[in-house]
Amino acid sequence: MKRVYNFSPGPSILPLPVLEQAAKETCCFSDSGQSVMEMSHRSKDFEAIIEKAESSLRSLMGIPDTYTVLFLQGGASLQFSMAALNLAGVEQGEQKKTASYIDTGIWAGKAADEAAKYVNVAVRASSKDKAYTFIPPAPAPSAQDAYYHITLNNTIVGTKWTDIPDTGSVPLVADISSCILSEPLDVSKFGLLYAGAQKNLGTAGTTVVIVRTDLIGHAPSWTPALLRYDIHAQEHSLYNTPPCYGIYIIALVLEWLEKLGGVPAIAAINKEKAQLLYDFLEDSKLFHSPVEKQFRSIMNVPFVSGNEELDQRFLKEAAGRGLINLKGHRLVGGIRASIYNAMPIEGVKALVDFAQHFKV
Numbered sequence: 001m002k003r004v005y006n007f008s009p010g011p012s013i014l015p016l017p018v019l020e021q022a023a024k025e026t027c028c029f030s031d032s033g034q035s036v037m038e039m040s041h042r043s044k045d046f047e048a049i050i051e052k053a054e055s056s057l058r059s060l061m062g063i064p065d066t067y068t069v070l071f072l073q074g075g076a077s078l079q080f081s082m083a084a085l086n087l088a089g090v091e092q093g094e095q096k097k098t099a100s101y102i103d104t105g106i107w108a109g110k111a112a113d114e115a116a117k118y119v120n121v122a123v124r125a126s127s128k129d130k131a132y133t134f135i136p137p138a139p140a141p142s143a144q145d146a147y148y149h150i151t152l153n154n155t156i157v158g159t160k161w162t163d164i165p166d167t168g169s170v171p172l173v174a175d176i177s178s179c180i181l182s183e184p185l186d187v188s189k190f191g192l193l194y195a196g197a198q199k200n201l202g203t204a205g206t207t208v209v210i211v212r213t214d215l216i217g218h219a220p221s222w223t224p225a226l227l228r229y230d231i232h233a234q235e236h237s238l239y240n241t242p243p244c245y246g247i248y249i250i251a252l253v254l255e256w257l258e259k260l261g262g263v264p265a266i267a268a269i270n271k272e273k274a275q276l277l278y279d280f281l282e283d284s285k286l287f288h289s290p291v292e293k294q295f296r297s298i299m300n301v302p303f304v305s306g307n308e309e310l311d312q313r314f315l316k317e318a319a320g321r322g323l324i325n326l327k328g329h330r331l332v333g334g335i336r337a338s339i340y341n342a343m344p345i346e347g348v349k350a351l352v353d354f355a356q357h358f359k360v
């Protein structure tokens, strides 16, 4: 069967060479005589896989040695709690610490709601009044804040932070689930970064955490072991059985990215892909982007005609042409093209070509 162009927001398209390599190694990885799905996470073969995944990620993102990289489970959603617990959790009976959150969409809101179970959350700015179509100016943190949280790329509404807020000595925490490795990012500006793997890194089930090592080790004593960064760090992400196959796929995706020329190379391709779509939307008499120009994501591009029936017909006909999973999030409606790293430029050209010829 012919492969389609999959514009899903996550789980998402994977690079074909990665799928082919994984298929080749399904039954026998290297000379181990077994599948990665079957092997012990304490074996030499798996040790090499997880070490390769970490070293590739470190070199692709330029992660300083003062940061710890963890491969965890629970999705980005579990990091909403883990970040709060590990950076600002207190012992029972102690007064809660405070943290600043910027509300730029559904995921940013969920992160704040979850954190509020453990810390006093102050939502310092929000773009909710304009349906999250822009990124609000970021107020300075309060000096007492344990951390400051942003969602760097907002998958549902298609916005991204263009300037990283300067939070001084207050650690900046960012959810980078839908933009990790899409363009260069100065890791040293952050205290903690986290991302679910199912967009730019690999398959659902693995979460990557990049945390400044001095921020580890402050979780309150009642924190469940599996939610403590210090325990995962001490055990090099092998405290319990990790998502072995997911980590293997991440290693393959990172190897693919290295061969392509790394983050600068993919960033140039990503910008070209996004430009194709945004240029089309600028010219289109039928569709428009609801997002303010300067905050437009290069990973998730929502667009609408203003006529729900027409949008539905567009989605149906697009799917008939092998352009699938273009439906906008249920809370936003319309159409959304997620054009992650693995989406070839040919896929975006095919979408633009289809949209240009789409008749009312």
Ligand SMILES: Cc1ncc(COP(=O)(O)O)c(C=O)c1O
Binding pocket: 009, 010, 074, 075, 076, 077, 078, 107, 151, 153, 154, 155, 156, 175, 176, 177, 178, 196, 197
């Ligand atoms: C920006 C962002 N944060 C968090 C999540 C939730 O991720 P998970 O399903 O891995 O918990 C998503 C999912 O799409 C996302 O796009």
